[in-house]
Amino acid sequence: DTGVSQDPRHKITKRGQNVTFRCDPISEHNRLYWYRQTLGQGPEFLTYFQNEAQLEKSRLLSDRFSAERPKGSFSTLEIQRTEQGDSAMYLCASSLKSQGSGYTFGSGTRLTVV
Amino acid sequence: SQELEQSPQSLIVQEGKNLTINCTSSKTLYGLYWYKQKYGEGLIFLMMLQKGGEEKSHEKITAKLDEKKQQSSLHITASQPSHAGIYLCGAEPPIYNQGGKLIFGQGTELSVKP
Numbered sequence: 001d002t003g004v005s006q007d008p009r010h011k012i013t014k015r016g017q018n019v020t021f022r023c024d025p026i027s028e029h030n031r032l033y034w035y036r037q038t039l040g041q042g043p044e045f046l047t048y049f050q051n052e053a054q055l056e057k058s059r060l061l062s063d064r065f066s067a068e069r070p071k072g073s074f075s076t077l078e079i080q081r082t083e084q085g086d087s088a089m090y091l092c093a094s095s096l097k098s099q100g101s102g103y104t105f106g107s108g109t110r111l112t113v114v
Numbered sequence: 115s116q117e118l119e120q121s122p123q124s125l126i127v128q129e130g131k132n133l134t135i136n137c138t139s140s141k142t143l144y145g146l147y148w149y150k151q152k153y154g155e156g157l158i159f160l161m162m163l164q165k166g167g168e169e170k171s172h173e174k175i176t177a178k179l180d181e182k183k184q185q186s187s188l189h190i191t192a193s194q195p196s197h198a199g200i201y202l203c204g205a206e207p208p209i210y211n212q213g214g215k216l217i218f219g220q221g222t223e224l225s226v227k228p
Contacts, residue, residue: 004156033215042118042202042218043157056215091156093216103147103204103216105157 004106006092012112013082020078021109025094032075033103034067035091036060043091049075082113118203118219126225127193135188135222137203143183145206147216152199160188160201190224198226 005024013019025032031050035043046065047057051072061067064082069075079086092106117140127133137146145164149157161170163179163186170177174191190197200223204216 006156040220042120042204042220043216045215045217048215089154093157102159102162104159105149107156108154110154 004092004094004104006090006106006109008109009107010110010112012114015084015113016081018078018080019082019111020076021090021092021111022074022076023092023094023106024074025092026104027073029094029096029104030072031095032069033093033095034075034077035093037089037091037108038087046077079111082111084113087111087113118205118217120201120203120219120222122222123220124223124225126227129194129226129228130192133190133193133224135201135224137186137188137219139184139205141184141207143179143186143205146177146179146183146186147204148177148186148188149202149204150199151202151221157202193224193226195226195228198224200224 007022011019033048034046036046037043044060045058046061047067048055049069052069064080067077089108089110091108093103095103119138121136125133147162148160150160151157161177163177166181166183168179176189179186200221202218202221204218207217
């Protein structure tokens with residue numbers, strides 16, 4: 001297993017366009033998390049899944065954001081009608097459903113909205 | 115909600131010097147994680163602490179969790195340029211006892227001058 005994979009690594013888009021990011025977690029991990037990180041800040045929680053069920057969404061996740069994990073494996077995060085304020089690093093992490101099992105992060109997708 | 119405060123926010127040290135980064139929680143910590151991040155990349159797991167008074171070491175990095183489980187410190191001995199990066203502490207909120215989401219501090223940016 002090569003860890004958590006995110007694609008693409010970088011995305012530049014024009015304001016108003018839609019973008020979709022993909023995350024492939026560690027195969028035996030049943031939990032998958034999405035975070036957003038802006039320059040000089042720690043990662044902010046967006047949402048997480050246990051298998052295919054989305055268990056929690058942050059108030060940061062506006063109605064322009066949607067995340068799916070249809071088969072309990074990979075996940076996608078879509079941002080509709082992107083705004084300049086959406087420019088950030090989007091991080092994905094996965095873990096097992098047990099405290100202290102650890103969270104493994106991907107390399108992130110850096111989004112720039114111009 | 116639980117908040118994590120890291121200090122200092124940034125740190126510049128001469129190679130070979132020791133340094134300490136602190137992470138203070140507004141509530142009792144049930145799992146405290148330390149990660150390192152290179153600019154523009156994902157998070158690399160360093161250590162996880164759960165028990166009050168616990169201390170763990172990896173190479174020249176030592177992390178401690180105080181007895182009251184509200185503060186953790188990360189100590190680097192004889193710093194090297196390879197230690198440069200952003201150090202992040204993350205904690206699981208107490209309401210989650212089966213591997214819930216991580217809440218992060220704002221990070222400490224470390225620069226090591228050769």
